[in-house]
Amino acid sequence: MNEKGLQILEQYDICLQKSFGGRGSLMLETDRGLKLLKEFAGSRHKLPCEQELLKRLEEQGVCRTDRVVPNREGSLISVGEYDTPYILKNWPPGRECDPKNEEELLRSMRTLARIHRVLRGLPEAAAISAEDKRRMTGTGQCRELEKRNRELRRAQNFIRNRHRKGSFELLFLKCAEGVLRDGRLAQERLEADGAGALYERACQEEHICHGEYIHHNILISRQETAVVNFQRFEINVQVGDICLFLRKIMEKQNWNEGLAARMLSAYEREQPLSEQERLYLAVSLYYPEKVWKLIHHYYNTSKAWVPEKSTEKLEVFLAQEEKRKRMIRGLFCVSFS
Numbered sequence: 001m002n003e004k005g006l007q008i009l010e011q012y013d014i015c016l017q018k019s020f021g022g023r024g025s026l027m028l029e030t031d032r033g034l035k036l037l038k039e040f041a042g043s044r045h046k047l048p049c050e051q052e053l054l055k056r057l058e059e060q061g062v063c064r065t066d067r068v069v070p071n072r073e074g075s076l077i078s079v080g081e082y083d084t085p086y087i088l089k090n091w092p093p094g095r096e097c098d099p100k101n102e103e104e105l106l107r108s109m110r111t112l113a114r115i116h117r118v119l120r121g122l123p124e125a126a127a128i129s130a131e132d133k134r135r136m137t138g139t140g141q142c143r144e145l146e147k148r149n150r151e152l153r154r155a156q157n158f159i160r161n162r163h164r165k166g167s168f169e170l171l172f173l174k175c176a177e178g179v180l181r182d183g184r185l186a187q188e189r190l191e192a193d194g195a196g197a198l199y200e201r202a203c204q205e206e207h208i209c210h211g212e213y214i215h216h217n218i219l220i221s222r223q224e225t226a227v228v229n230f231q232r233f234e235i236n237v238q239v240g241d242i243c244l245f246l247r248k249i250m251e252k253q254n255w256n257e258g259l260a261a262r263m264l265s266a267y268e269r270e271q272p273l274s275e276q277e278r279l280y281l282a283v284s285l286y287y288p289e290k291v292w293k294l295i296h297h298y299y300n301t302s303k304a305w306v307p308e309k310s311t312e313k314l315e316v317f318l319a320q321e322e323k324r325k326r327m328i329r330g331l332f333c334v335s336f337s
Helices: 002-011 047-059 102-118 130-136 141-160 167-192 195-205 239-252 257-270 275-286 289-299 308-332
Strands: 016-022 025-030 033-039 085-090 218-220 225-227
Touching (some): 102 218, 102 239, 167 195, 275 308
Antiparallel strands (some): 025 033
């Protein structure tokens, strides 16, 4: 990528000082600050809207972002040899958020709350059509869990009928009924407690989610917090971002209830949650997401060989299961039966 990528820079008014690899891309030190050059594999329909959303965040002082730099022709995408599309992004200073550093986690939650408060309503400047808006709208959680539960059941039946079973498959069969029960309970609880109404409101008011708010996409420096990689943004219930970030951190922190409570408090000082949103969060955390992800990967790839890492991840999930459920009961005063 280096030579081909660097040729793309001829289409920009920047002077390259130094380049090095990073994040599967080229990091560039230039006369206009740090940039990131990468092949573009996202949606051309979403990119102008993403630019306007990031501009809104920066202009309102919420956080620094990785907005795309237009080339000399004013285009966000530059085409190289063999019609390969590239984008050049501004890249904020800082290092990835440390999932073991509480101060950085609280700071990240406050930033997320501010992002959610500001990202309500699609930008008029992006001239978004009804069809593009439909493409940007995510799936409701009730429908998503129904689909995932069906996939878990199909995988269970498939593995049962296999003559030769490895350690991952045997371990999944051992826990499958409990996982399916928890998945069904989560789906039923969401349906009964008005998750559909939250989703409808999010769609009507155009609530924007980051879509991948994890520690890898949060850059911490002494002066500020920056957030990058918004390409998976969508219109949906914004609590989904909280759930993803909280789950990722709690898996590394062994479902520490005290830390989770402080993280939620940091968010709510900026953007209070309704009781319905808190219940939505509790149920989403209760759902056995990790098992579904492992099974989804297993079921949709070659099953002749399952990585040992998959078995290890499933073992960790099962070892933490009671701690996770205890944290949800203590934090949200919610029980499932």
